[in-house]
Amino acid sequence: xxxxxxISTLNGVLFGMLLFLMASGLTVIFSMLGVLNFAxxxxxxxxxxxxxxxxxxxxxxxxxVIAPLLAGAIGAGVERFGLRRVHKNGHVAELLFTFGLAFxxxxxVQIIWGKSPVDFRVPPSLDFSAFxxxxxxxxxxxxxxxxxxxxxxAGLLIVLKKTRIGLIVQAALTHPHMVGHLGHNVGRIxxxxxxxxxxxxxxxxxxxxxxxVTQANMAGLLGPILFVVVVVGGLGSLPGAFVxxxxxxxxxxxxxxxxxxxSGAFGPLGPDYASTWLADIWGVTIAQIAPIxxxxxxxxxxxxxxxxxxxxxxx
Amino acid sequence: MSAAIELRGVEKSFGNxxxxxxxxxxxxxxxxxxxxxxxxxxxxxTFNLISGYMAxxxxxxxxxGQVISGLPPYQINRRGLSRSxxxxxxxxxxxVWENLRCAVLWATxxxxxxxxxxxxxxxxxxRTAQILADINLTARRDVPAGLLTYAEQRALEIGxxxxxxxxxxxxxxxxxxxxxxxxxxxxxLIRRLTEGRTLLIVEHDMSVVFGLADRISVxxxxxxxxxxxxxxxxxxxxxxxxxxxxxxx
Amino acid sequence: MTExxxxxxxxxxxxxxxxxxxxxxVTAAVALLLLPKIFGSGGSLTTFSLIGISIxxxxxxxxxxxxxxxxxxxxxxxxxxxxxLVIHAINIIGVNxxxxxxxxxxxxxxxxxxxxxxxLGWVSTQRSGxxxxxxxxxxxxxxxxxxxxLRTFFGGEAGISANRTKLLRMFDWNFGPQIQIxxxxxxxxxxxxxxxxxLTRTPLGRMCNAVRDNPERxxxxxxxxxxxxYLAFCFAGFFAGIAxxxxxxxxxxxxxxxxxxVQSGTVLFATYxxxxxxxxxxxxxxxxxxxxxxxxxxxxxxxxxxxxxxxxAVVVFAPGGITGLLMMHRPLLKAGTLARVLPxxxxxxxxxxxMIAGLILSIETIVHYTxxxxxxxxxxxxxxxxxxxxxxxxxxAAILLIGGFLVARKTWTWVGHAWxxxxxxxxxxxxxx
Numbered sequence: 001x002x003x004x005x006x007i008s009t010l011n012g013v014l015f016g017m018l019l020f021l022m023a024s025g026l027t028v029i030f031s032m033l034g035v036l037n038f039a040x041x042x043x044x045x046x047x048x049x050x051x052x053x054x055x056x057x058x059x060x061x062x063x064x065v066i067a068p069l070l071a072g073a074i075g076a077g078v079e080r081f082g083l084r085r086v087h088k089n090g091h092v093a094e095l096l097f098t099f100g101l102a103f104x105x106x107x108x109v110q111i112i113w114g115k116s117p118v119d120f121r122v123p124p125s126l127d128f129s130a131f132x133x134x135x136x137x138x139x140x141x142x143x144x145x146x147x148x149x150x151x152x153x154a155g156l157l158i159v160l161k162k163t164r165i166g167l168i169v170q171a172a173l174t175h176p177h178m179v180g181h182l183g184h185n186v187g188r189i190x191x192x193x194x195x196x197x198x199x200x201x202x203x204x205x206x207x208x209x210x211x212x213v214t215q216a217n218m219a220g221l222l223g224p225i226l227f228v229v230v231v232v233g234g235l236g237s238l239p240g241a242f243v244x245x246x247x248x249x250x251x252x253x254x255x256x257x258x259x260x261x262x263s264g265a266f267g268p269l270g271p272d273y274a275s276t277w278l279a280d281i282w283g284v285t286i287a288q289i290a291p292i293x294x295x296x297x298x299x300x301x302x303x304x305x306x307x308x309x310x311x312x313x314x315x
Numbered sequence: 316m317s318a319a320i321e322l323r324g325v326e327k328s329f330g331n332x333x334x335x336x337x338x339x340x341x342x343x344x345x346x347x348x349x350x351x352x353x354x355x356x357x358x359x360x361t362f363n364l365i366s367g368y369m370a371x372x373x374x375x376x377x378x379x380g381q382v383i384s385g386l387p388p389y390q391i392n393r394r395g396l397s398r399s400x401x402x403x404x405x406x407x408x409x410x411v412w413e414n415l416r417c418a419v420l421w422a423t424x425x426x427x428x429x430x431x432x433x434x435x436x437x438x439x440x441x442r443t444a445q446i447l448a449d450i451n452l453t454a455r456r457d458v459p460a461g462l463l464t465y466a467e468q469r470a471l472e473i474g475x476x477x478x479x480x481x482x483x484x485x486x487x488x489x490x491x492x493x494x495x496x497x498x499x500x501x502x503x504l505i506r507r508l509t510e511g512r513t514l515l516i517v518e519h520d521m522s523v524v525f526g527l528a529d530r531i532s533v534x535x536x537x538x539x540x541x542x543x544x545x546x547x548x549x550x551x552x553x554x555x556x557x558x559x560x561x562x563x564x
Numbered sequence: 565m566t567e568x569x570x571x572x573x574x575x576x577x578x579x580x581x582x583x584x585x586x587x588x589x590v591t592a593a594v595a596l597l598l599l600p601k602i603f604g605s606g607g608s609l610t611t612f613s614l615i616g617i618s619i620x621x622x623x624x625x626x627x628x629x630x631x632x633x634x635x636x637x638x639x640x641x642x643x644x645x646x647x648x649l650v651i652h653a654i655n656i657i658g659v660n661x662x663x664x665x666x667x668x669x670x671x672x673x674x675x676x677x678x679x680x681x682x683x684l685g686w687v688s689t690q691r692s693g694x695x696x697x698x699x700x701x702x703x704x705x706x707x708x709x710x711x712x713x714l715r716t717f718f719g720g721e722a723g724i725s726a727n728r729t730k731l732l733r734m735f736d737w738n739f740g741p742q743i744q745i746x747x748x749x750x751x752x753x754x755x756x757x758x759x760x761x762x763l764t765r766t767p768l769g770r771m772c773n774a775v776r777d778n779p780e781r782x783x784x785x786x787x788x789x790x791x792x793x794y795l796a797f798c799f800a801g802f803f804a805g806i807a808x809x810x811x812x813x814x815x816x817x818x819x820x821x822x823x824x825x826v827q828s829g830t831v832l833f834a835t836y837x838x839x840x841x842x843x844x845x846x847x848x849x850x851x852x853x854x855x856x857x858x859x860x861x862x863x864x865x866x867x868x869x870x871x872x873x874x875x876x877a878v879v880v881f882a883p884g885g886i887t888g889l890l891m892m893h894r895p896l897l898k899a900g901t902l903a904r905v906l907p908x909x910x911x912x913x914x915x916x917x918x919m920i921a922g923l924i925l926s927i928e929t930i931v932h933y934t935x936x937x938x939x940x941x942x943x944x945x946x947x948x949x950x951x952x953x954x955x956x957x958x959x960x961a962a963i964l965l966i967g968g969f970l971v972a973r974k975t976w977t978w979v980g981h982a983w984x985x986x987x988x989x990x991x992x993x994x995x996x997x
Contacts, residue, residue, distance in 0.1 A: 036694045082880065089883040092635050095697060096836065097879045099637075103829065104872035111866055112934045220825065224705045227698045235695060280714045288713055295706035302687050302699060366784065388783040398784060406777040412574060417774045420767050421786030427795055429768040434576070436767075444572035453572045479785055 007136055008254050014142055016249025017149035021204035022222075023229045023241040024156065025197030031236045032172045032179075032193050034091060035083065038098035040201055041223035042105040046071045047202025048209035048218060049109055052120040060123035068202040075198025076191045083194070084187070102219060110216040117215040145207045152203065169193065228294045232301045234311025243309055248294050255290035317380035319344040319483050319513035320365060320396075325374035325384075327357075327364055327537075334360050335371070336537045342530075344379075347514045349524045352534035353557070358517045359401060361534065362487050365515075366398040367391040378483065393421065397481035401488045401517075403468045407461030411452050411471055414460050416443045418478035442478070449508060450474040466497045470504065477508050484509055486516045490523055502527060525549075533557070589758065596750040600743055609742040610814075615854045616746075616753040617810045622835045622846035623760050624803035629832075630840030631764065632796040633776030634689070635697045637828055638704025639804055644823030645680050645707075646673030646805030647812035648718060651726045654813075658730035665734040670752050670809040677805020681798045689793040692779060704828060711820040723819025726812075739813075749810050756803055761843060763799060772796050830857075833871070837878050839885025848886050863946045864924075866931050899990035908975070908982040915971035922964025928952070929961060 026040045050067035051060075058066075078101065086097045121127075122141045129137035160166040168189060172179040179186060205218075212218075229248055233240030289296075301308065320342040327335035334357045342348045350358050363369045365376055367388035376384040383391050406414050416433075419442045425431065433439065447453050450470045455463060460471060473489060489505060490498045502523055505514070518524045524531060525545050532542040535557045541548060548554055577585070600609060621643055628634040650673045657664050688699055711718040718724070729738040737744045763769050771792050774782050779789040812818045821827065830853070838849020856874075860867035882889050896902040928945040932952040942951050950957055 030694075036698065082876075086880055086883075089879075091693065092629075092633075093879055093883050095635060095694060096832075097876065099829075099832075100872055100876040100879055104869065104876060107866065107869040107872055111869065111931055114935075224701055228702050231695065231698050231702070280716050284713050292706055292709040292713075295702045295709070298699070298702040299687065299706065302690065306690050387788070389786055389788045392784055392786045400781075404778060404781050406774050406781065408777050409773065413770065413773075417770060417782075418785045420771065425767040427768050427771070427791060429763060429766045429795070429799070431767060432762070432765050433767050433770055434765065440573050448572045456572070456574065475781075475785065 003136060004257055007138070008257050009250070010138065010142070012250035012253035013246065014146055014149075014249070015253055016246035017146060017153075018204050018208055019226065019229055019249055020242050020245035021149055021152065022201045022226055023233070023245050024238060025200040026226060026230055027233075027236065027238050027241045028169065029194055029197045030230070032169065033079075033083070033190055035094040035098065036227070036230070036235075037194075037197070038095060038223070039078075039102040039105060039219075040098075040198070041219040041226055042102045043071050043075055043198040043201040044205040044208075044222060045109060045216070045219040046074065046105065047205025048120065048214045049113055049118070049205075050202070051206035051209050052113075052118050052214055055120070055123070060125075064203075064206055067206045068199040071202030071205075072195040072199030076195030078198075079191050079194035080187075084190075102223070106216060106219055113216065115216055117213045120209040120214040122210040141211060145211065148203070148207055152200070165189075165192070225294050228298045232294075232297060232308055234308025237308065237310045240308055240310030248297065251293050251297065252290055255286050255293050258286040317344075318342055318377070319346070319379060320515060321377040321380075322361075322365070323375050323377070325361075325364060325371045325376060327360055327369065328372045334537050335364065338374070338534070338537070338539055340532055340539060340542070342513060342515055344513055345511065347509065347516070347527055347529045349528035349531045350515060350517045350534055351519070351521075351524055351531060356534045357537045358534055359487060360537075362398060362485055362515075362517065366396065366485060392479070392481070395481045396483040396485065397476045397479055398485035399472045399476040399487055399489060401491065403465075403472050405460045405468060405471055405475060408459060410457045410459055411463070412443065412447065412456045414471060415446050415474055415478050418475040419443050419446070422479040446474050446478045450504065466493055466501075469493065469501065473501075473504065473508065477512075481512075483513045484515070486514065488517055488519065490518065490520055498523060589754075593754055596754060599750075600746060606742050609746045611854070611858060613742070613746050613749045613810075613814050614858075615851050616749040617807050617814065618831075618834060618850035618854050619753055619847050620756045620803055620810070621807035621831050622838065622850040623757065623843075624800045624807065625831045625835045626840055626843075626846045627760065627763070627772070627796055627800040627803070629835060630842075630845065631769065631776065632772040632793055634692060634793060634796070636700040637697055637825070637832070638700040638702075638707075639800065639831055640823055640825075640827035641684075641704050641707050642677035642681055642801040642804040643808035643811070643827065643831075644711075644818070644820075646677040646808030647818040647822045648724065648808075649673060649676040650809040650812045651724045651818040652717075654726040654728060654731065655724075657732075658727065661732075663732055665732045666728060666739045666813065667734060667748055667751070669731075669813065670748075670806045673809020673812070674802045674806040677808065678798055678802040681801025685794050685797040685801070686790075689790060689797050692789070692793065704823070704825065708820060708823045708825070711823055718820060719818075721820070723817050723821075725817040728813050728816055745814055749814065752806060752810060756806055757847070760799075760803060764843060768792070768795055833875050837875065837885055839887030839889075839891075841884055842887045842891060845885050845887040852886065864928065865935070866927065869927065870924075895990045896986050899986075899993050901986035901989045904986045904989075905979065905982045908979040912972065912975035912979050915968045915975055917968075918964045919968030919972050922961050922966070922968055925950075925957065925961035926965055929957065 022040060022044055026037060029040075030036050047067050050070050051063045054063035054066050082097060082101070083094060086093050122139075126141045126144050128140050130140035130143045131138055158166075160170055168179060168184055171182075172189070179189065225248065229244045230241060232248070233242070233244030318341045320340070322338050322340040325335055325338045325340075326333065338361065340361075350361065352358055360369070364371050364384070367383065367386050367390070370385045374384070375382050378391065378394055378396055381394070383394065383396075406417065409417070416439060419439055420426075423436070423438050423442065425436065425439070447456060450473060452467060452470060452474070455467060460468065463471065469489060469491075473486065476486065477484060486505065490501045493501060498520060505516075506527060514527075516524075516527065528545060530543060531545055531548045532539050533548065533551075533554050534540075540557060541551045541554050543551070599612060603609075603612070621639075625636070625639050628636050628639065650669055653669060653672045654666075656662070657669075684703060688703060689696065691699065712720065729740045731739075739745060739748065771782065771787055774785075774787070775789045775792045782789050782792070808818075808822060811822070834849040834853040835846045836849070837853060838847065839845030857867070857871065860870060864870065878885060884892065893902060893905075896905065924946065928943065929952045932939070932943050942949060944950075
């Protein structure tokens with residue numbers, strides 16, 4: 001039991017970190033540009049696939065550096081040539097543009113790499129067991145993922161707090177219109193923010209690719225959860241996104257490892273109900289409903305605390 | 316007879332910054348009351364507090380003796396208080412006619428009706444036509460509101476405010492940005508439309524204030540420093556010191 | 565006062581106008597009756613049925629998007645739930661021999677959609693804008709995922725099927741043949757279109773538009789925007805349920821795809837491409853997208869990619885959709901200056917077509933190399949055969965694409981100039997603003 005708790009906590013925190021790698025970029029882009037990038041999870045997917053392809057040709061370590069740069073460059077281009085043109089048509093148009101973009105990126109990935117999962121393997125240098133908890137070997141690669149995430153956060157924190165551009169980003173998080181009035185080249189800043197945000201999502205993709213399945217439906221699976229994180233945390237709140245990422249990461253990981261069900265606790269339903277939809281609910285295990293836990297959380301937050309956990313800005 | 320609007324010990328802070336401090340204000344029914352003060356004094360915030368756009372941090376706002384602080388704007392509006400906006404706030408994609416018609420619908424009791432044809436409601440037609448004629452925009456009836464001239468939009472703004480038949484009207488700088496001639500027309504319009512109603516108006520143009528108001532209150536740094544008839548205000552040394560540095564019309 | 569009002573108010577429709585208005589609906593009904601006589605094949609009838617279903621679904625979506633300003637990514641939930649309940653209803657009616665004929669059954673779908681919209685709508689419509697979009701996505705994912713858990717009701721991956729011919733017969737029709745299904749769909753489409761149009765002419769319909777334009781102002785004329793959005797949401801759910809029911813009847817099956825993200829995305833595409841600013845926009849979009857998806861899939865293996873590219877192009881270049889683009893020309897038509905812009909369109913058309921041809925050539929060639937690299941390189945796309953391995957083809961694709969793009973850019977600025985002159989004339993005549 002303790003072993004399961006410890007492992008699940010580790011995995012949950014890891015998952016939460018990955019989510020925050022993506023959610024942080026999404027939140028900053030939303031706060032600054034006012035648009036919720038529907039295609040954000042697509043850049044995560046691009047990171048995974050670019051990482052796979054580049055590691056095939058040049059090895060994992062070059063891929064770790066090149067793939068996010070490539071994805072970030074594409075992201076910057078999307079902002080410069082696409083989003084900026086659509087901006088004058090309003091927020092709905094911007095959201096729809098990113099929605100169309102997500103769709104097209106998924107199609108292109110499917111065309112190039114196919115619909116089946118690709119064999120993105122953990123690099124041999126990291127393919128060992130880091131330590132053993134009780135009777136389970138905890139893979140070194142997962143520790144690597146954790147380290148990379150923490151390193152990136154530390155870097156982000158330093159950039160935000162100590163550099164000039166970080167100061168501008170902080171200001172734009174709460175007062176986006178003022179940034180332009182202060183004489184900064186808003187266009188270039190937007191491009192930079194979008195590029196860095198999408199590059200962060202791509203990094204998450206590169207390191208998650210070998211651990212999770214790298215497949216063309218990645219974005220579609222993770223995208224909605226990402227939005228739940230951002231809404232639950234509070235739109236526009238970076239600390240909120242952090243808390244929500246960890247929360248959802250832990251909830252989902254723990255749920256998957258639980259085998260309880262109502263029938264397990266209270267006994268099976270009487271024969272009259274055994275073949276009805278009631279039996280489905282009665283017999284479903286927590287592990288089975290793990291995928292929908294984030295959405296249940298979403299609905300609960302909406303009912304009891306609509307502005308999100310730490311939300312400050314309304315849309 | 317209770318006051319039309321009453322503010323008792325109203326305070327409003329944003330975080331640690333107190334914008335409105337301990338404001339006590341009373342506007343009698345049928346009175347035309349002007350709220351003046353330097354920029355940043357908190358006049359628009361006061362309007363927002365009265366009309367329900369924000370809730371006071373402490374203190375209470377009363378409408379005809381009933382507490383309305385904390386109620387959402389639409390409930391306050393249904394009790395007979397209506398406001399205009401400093402930055403023109405109309406339905407830009409709808410025609411002038413349709414703008415006014417929206418403002419009339421609740422007051423004529425049609426609420427959320429989805430079983431009536433809106434073109435077959437004679438009372439709605441008549442009332443909308445009346446307001447349209449009152450604000451002199453009959454010739455521009457079918458023009459989308461976003462395409463009107465600035466002065467026309469301000470007139471429409473006032474029209475929407477009074478269309479619902481509210482008897483307490485709040486006007487937020489209705490003549491801002493208008494030329495002298497336009498201002499004169501606007502004042503005449505306001506005087507005509509608020510006949511018999513209670514008016515609370517925020518203005519910077521002193522000629523408008525002194526020409527229109529029965530009583531004036533002066534708001535400086537979130538506090539009322541003086542309240543009285545125009546003559547009393549004109550002669551008040553505190554007011555002169557804080558605000559009326561230049562000529563008073 | 566009556567004199568003022570009689571001149572100030574817009575004129576009440578004259579008898580001639582009323583006749584024209586009702587005449588339009590009668591003509592539509594007659595056209596729907598006669599359509600199978602002209603295109604009688606089974607394939608055409610199925611296509612028409614699908615178009616009708618899509619029209620109802622898209623119009624219901626536009627109650628949210630175009631009329632009330634609510635962008636939903638999960639509208640298929642109400643469509644799908646309507647479909648599922650109708651399948652179950654048909655099975656129950658058939659087994660118990662209840663006196664409910666098939667033409668009434670779509671109403672059950674509508675009421676299902678309405679019920680779930682009533683249940684989920686209050687929470688969903690609390691926020692507007694981007695938050696509402698995300699909430700709709702989350703709720704849709706919740707329901708779509710639940711569908712795989714509640715296998716008895718939703719039938720798992722395979723779905724649930726029914727036999728529509730077992731119900732009580734009306735005028736001796738068992739609704740087996742497609743022609744009878746066509747008439748069922750056509751009748752319901754007409755009813756739904758009339759009902760949704762009528763909704764736009766009510767106080768609620770007008771206030772929906774007001775909430776779309778300025779929800780803040782709406783509060784200050786006495787309306788609670790949340791209630792307005794909630795009611796719009798319920799109506800949208802009702803009509804989506806009818807569409808889902810007709811789809812279930814047509815295919816005699818309902819599965820989790822009815823509820824899914826793809827279905828929600830498709831109706832969004834159709835409505836937006838048709839144009840959200842006009843009532844007939846979604847009708848145009850539904851016809852366009854249905855025909856396109858049926859036709860494109862025969863012409864190229866990657867039709868969905870083209871679909872997405874068309875959508876992005878509409879969002880970026882023509883946010884008003886097809887009807888928006890057409891209606892843009894109305895002031896020019898009235899002012900008689902339309903003839904000025906037409907030549908510039910023709911000139912711009914050539915390089916644009918070249919650019920698109922280059923793009924298609926490039927895409928199809930790349931597809932060949934990534935999807936079927938082992939196959940023979942002589943492929944056929946859009947009815948044209950070419951050799952994907954030939955360097956001449958690659959060169960031509962590059963020239964068409966890049967050259968076409970550069971020339972097209974130039975010619976479209978000329979179109980802009982022509983528009984400027986034409987609009988100025990219209991403005992002088994007082995027709996455009």
